Amino acid sequence: MGIDFNWQTEDQITPPVLPGKSSNPLAWLVVAVIAVCLAVAIWFGARYWLEHRDDDLKGELQAVLDLEQQAAQSGDGELFLSLQTDDPAWIAAQLLPRNQSFNQAEREVTRARQSEGEAWANVRWRENGDSWQRIVFFRWDGSKWRRSAGSDTYWGETKRYRYDWGVLILPASDIDWRTPISRFVADNVPANTPHLTLILETDDAPALEYATPGQVGEVRLPSPRFWGLDESGSPGASFWSAMAAHLNPPTTTLRFVVPDAVAFRYQGLAQTFTQTYLPGDYTIEIIPLGSLPADPRAWLPQVDGAKLTLTESLIVGGYVRDLTDMAQGDAQFEQGDFYEQIWQAAWWQDRMWMVPANAELNVIFYSREAFRAAGLPEPQAGWTWDDLTAAANTLSQPLSDGDHFWGIMDTTGDLVWGYGLSWESDCLQGPCLPDLNGERRQAALSWYAANVGQALPDVSSLTDEERELARLRWLMLQQAAMWVSSPVNYEVELSRMPLGVVTFPLSLFQATAGGVDAGITPLHVSGFIISQDSPHPRLMWEWLRYLSYTSADKLRTIPARPSVAAQNIFWCRLPGQLNAALCAALPLARAIRIGEENWLTWQQLQDPTTPVSSRPPWFQRPTY
Incomplete structure (x- = not known):
């Protein structure tokens, strides 16, 4: 028998018929129209969103600029700083005259873009009747926009x-x-x-x-x-x-202002520097300070630099150039070759504004005869403020002619400063850099109020000239047992009486701990500055660097550089007891820093209700 198998292989399987594509053109047209409409809608939506996002950004940045203008016009430095990034170099640049004008102008943000935490705006303003535009950058700090120096993405390669x-x-x-x-x-x-x-x-x-x-x-x-x-x-x-x-600077003369008493010495230095370092027909003209108005703001725009005691008002007014980059970029300018306590006086807002030249460190002179007659031991190194106060009150007494013999006299203001700096101080090794905070200032004012008119005379209402005349009168009549004075007066005072010299007193903690012979003494530092308007900043910097390695000032001011002090044998030339006092006082001395000149002033001593930390207004360059 036979079996007939009719096998059907896989190759012979007929695949199922798939549905055919529609040949209806209307359907295709509908699909295309829908796709185009959707694309257009997305494009318009994106454009609308971007435009409104940019409008919102413009509004936010405009608000920052408006508030900044308000701060600049009113001179409110605290408000202005709150609108800037924490960048000391950027803050210093805002003090340039051209930026002062821009920040005070009414400005309009015409375009703004944002990218990864930063934004930039095209800003338009008018000045002298003309319309101008410039770029302004911002950074997001997590809660608000702040103006900033630059951008990571804007400039390109x-x-x-x-x-x-x-x-x-x-x-x-x-x-x-x-x-x-x-x-x-x-x-x-x-x-x-x-x-x-x-x-x-x-x-x-x-x-x-x-x-x-x-x-x-x-x-x-x-x-x-x-x-x-x-x-x-x-x-x-x-x-x-x-x-x-x-x-191509318009002039070849560098005009430099110095105190009258040292003008002759600076003329000699200028001649040497000109012959050795200046190119071509460049010269330095030394201008005595006494020939100029008393307010430096009146003459700084017309000179290239000066030697002076720098104040905060000159910086925030835009009169003085920031020296930080020049100092840090100059290998020949040895920053480490300065007494640290003097070097501190060159800085404000983390930027360097002057090259320190020298510092005056006052001491306390006393009449040995006055202490002998009163049966009191003479002041010794390591004495305290309580010792000074007790001795001054014991020695102070009215005289039969209605005058007064004072326990201690101070026409410099340094006693109050010294008390404030030393109040509750635990500094045993210098440099001591205590913050003269509100608590210390109040303690100093309270000490003064408790002793003025009793142990020391009230000279707060006098002018500087009147205070100096009063000092000379009391010393000539020998009507003070102790007095604060510059070391330069040592020989004159010694010729009048048996004279002792002692440092400022210690805090109770310092005296108890031991190992310290002097309290914290205020240092008065003067230095060299470059005018913001000088067309020769680089040549002026070279002149200032040269001056920092010389000593042209009066003998008893301490050179800012130890190398200059050694070169001029400064310490070796001091009389014995004066040398001992200054050597003990300098390590713990503390400079009166830029901005602190507005604290513990004579006006505040005269009227305790006067703000103890009043600050000068920013961006205020008056027209003379």
């Missing part, structure tokens, strides 16, 4: 271009201006300059010529976008003027 005159370095965002900038440099650079590097910076730093005229070097300027562009978007006149001034 750094570009370098070589020309006959040298090299131009600028960000990619500024390359459209490279040709007019190059032509301007070629037309304005001195003919004897062999090579120049011009760098356009991407942060708003002070302009600076690193070149000594006629030599190889650099000129650094902020981008034209920081100076202000005209209505066509081209660099404005202020940028071209600044570049011309730094390429």
Whole structure:
């Protein structure tokens, strides 16, 4: 028998028929229309969202600028700082005159963009009847926008271009201006300059010529976008003027102001420096301080620099140049070769504003005869403020002619400062840098109020000249047992009476701990500054560096550099007991810092209700 198998293989299986594609054109048209409409809707929606997001950003940034303008116009430094990033260099740049004008102007944000925690805005304002625009940057701090120095994304790559005159370095965002900038440099650079590097910076730093005229070097300027562009978007006149001034300064005379008593010595130093270091026909003119108005704000814009005691009002007014970058970039300027307590006086808001020159450290002179007659032991190293107060009250007594013999006399104000700095001090090894906080200031004012008119005379209502006359009268009549004085007066006072010298007293903790011979004494530091308006900042810096290694001031002021003190055998030339007092006092001395000149003033001693920490207004350059 046979079986017939009819096998069907897989290859022979007929696949199922799939549904055919629609050939209806209307359906396709509907799908296409829906897709296009959806795309258009998404595009318009995205555009609407972006526009409104940018509008919201513009409003937020505009609010910051409006509040900043309010702070700048009113001189409210605290409010102004609250709107800035914590960048000391950026804060210092806002004190430049051109930035002061910009910050006080009414400004409008015309465009704004945001990217990864930062934002930039195109800002328009009017000045002297003209319309200008510039770039302004912001950073998000987690809760609000703050103005900042620059951007991580805005500028693009750094570009370098070589020309006959040298090299131009600028960000990619500024390359459209490279040709007019190059032509301007070629037309304005001195003919004897062999090579120049011009760098356009991407942060708003002070302009600076690193070149000594006629030599190889650099000129650094902020981008034209920081100076202000005209209505066509081209660099404005202020940028071209600044570049011309730094390429080819308008004058070759550096004007430098010094106290009258040392003008002759500085003239000799200026002559040596000119012959040795200055190029071509550059000279230094020494101007005696006494020939100028009493207020430095009246003459600082007309000079290149000065030797003075720097105050906060000169900095926040925009009269003094920030020296930090020049000092830190100069290997020949030995920052470590300064007494630390004197070096502290050069700084404000974490920036360096002067080169310390010297410091005056007052001591206490006393009449040995007065202590002998009263049966009191003479003051000794390591005495306390309680010892001073008790001795002063014991020695103080009315005289038969209605006058008064004072236990201690102070026409410098240093006693109150010394008490405040030493109050509850636990510093046993210098430098001692206590903060003169409100509690210490109040303690000092209370000590003064408890003893003025009893142990020491009230000279708070007198002028400086009247205080000096009163001091001379009391000393001539020998109507004080102790008095605060400059070491320079030692020989004069010694010629009048048997004289003792002692340091400022110690706190109770210091005296109990032992090992300390002097309390915390206030240091009065003066130094060299560069005017914000000087067209020669680099040459002025070289002059200041040179001066910091010399000593042209009166003999009894302490040179800021130990090397200069050693070179001039300063310590060895001091009389014995004066040497002992100054050597004991200096390690624990504490400089009166920039800004503290407004504390514990004679006005506050006269009227305790006067604010003890009044601060000068910012951005207030008066017109003289």
